[in-house]
Amino acid sequence: MEPERKRIAVVYATAQGSTRDIAEFIGAELTARGARVEVADVAHAPELSRFDAVVIGSAIHNRDFLPDAVSYIQEHRRQLAKSDVWMFSVGLGPALVGPIGRRIGRLVPTKIAALRDSIHPREYRPFAGHYERAGVDLFARAIYRTMGGARYGDLRDWAAIREWASDVAAELHLPEPKSSTIQP
Numbered sequence: 001m002e003p004e005r006k007r008i009a010v011v012y013a014t015a016q017g018s019t020r021d022i023a024e025f026i027g028a029e030l031t032a033r034g035a036r037v038e039v040a041d042v043a044h045a046p047e048l049s050r051f052d053a054v055v056i057g058s059a060i061h062n063r064d065f066l067p068d069a070v071s072y073i074q075e076h077r078r079q080l081a082k083s084d085v086w087m088f089s090v091g092l093g094p095a096l097v098g099p100i101g102r103r104i105g106r107l108v109p110t111k112i113a114a115l116r117d118s119i120h121p122r123e124y125r126p127f128a129g130h131y132e133r134a135g136v137d138l139f140a141r142a143i144y145r146t147m148g149g150a151r152y153g154d155l156r157d158w159a160a161i162r163e164w165a166s167d168v169a170a171e172l173h174l175p176e177p178k179s180s181t182i183q184p
């Protein structure tokens with residue numbers, strides 16, 4: 001008899017779409033590993049008790065998750081804390097370079113650390129997102145440069161995201177894929 005397929009909810013909050021793309025990519029990778037996956041915005045998140053595991057991610061604005069993600073996690077804290085949860089964020093930290101940039105990039109903003117600690121995820125992983133130079137004023141550009149920000153545009157590292165999704169799949173004992181054909 002075929003083993004029961006694992007059910008995974010991938011829940012995200014996005015302002016400009018790059019976190020949604022990452023959530024959908026993770027969902028597709030986990031589907032390719034045989035899981036039954038539902039990907040949804042936090043505003044349309046499914047009932048979590050129906051799932052064996054939850055992946056939850058948010059864009060970072062002003063060193064915090066987006067307000068929708070903060071309220072969602074606070075409201076579902078009890079359910080999340082007793083579930084197998086993997087958490088990710090999408091911001092600029094992992095894209096910072098140089099000795100200072102790498103140190104800053106490793107810091108988890110206090111409010112995000114508090115959210116993380118309230119639900120005890122199996123892992124929390126920050127990913128680089130999208131930062132358009134055109135929308136950034138001179139002052140913010142100077143701060144970004146000082147912190148080790150050297151690049152603008154789409155800074156997402158799809159190889160790192162794929163590797164993380166594969167680690168999640170392995171921890172959930174999902175079968176190895178027959179071949180990986182999914183492209184972002």
Ligand SMILES: Cc1cc2nc3c(=O)[nH]c(=O)nc-3n(C[C@H](O)[C@H](O)[C@H](O)COP(=O)(O)O)c2cc1C
Pocket residue numbers: 013014015016017018019020059060061062063064090091092093128129130131
């Ligand atoms: C108003 C605003 C504030 C931001 N604040 C932060 C921040 O504090 N830390 C960070 O790492 N990235 C910050 N970012 C960068 C975003 O998190 C990044 O661009 C991300 O890709 C956005 O995801 P989204 O496209 O899903 O909205 C900020 C972006 C904007 C537009």
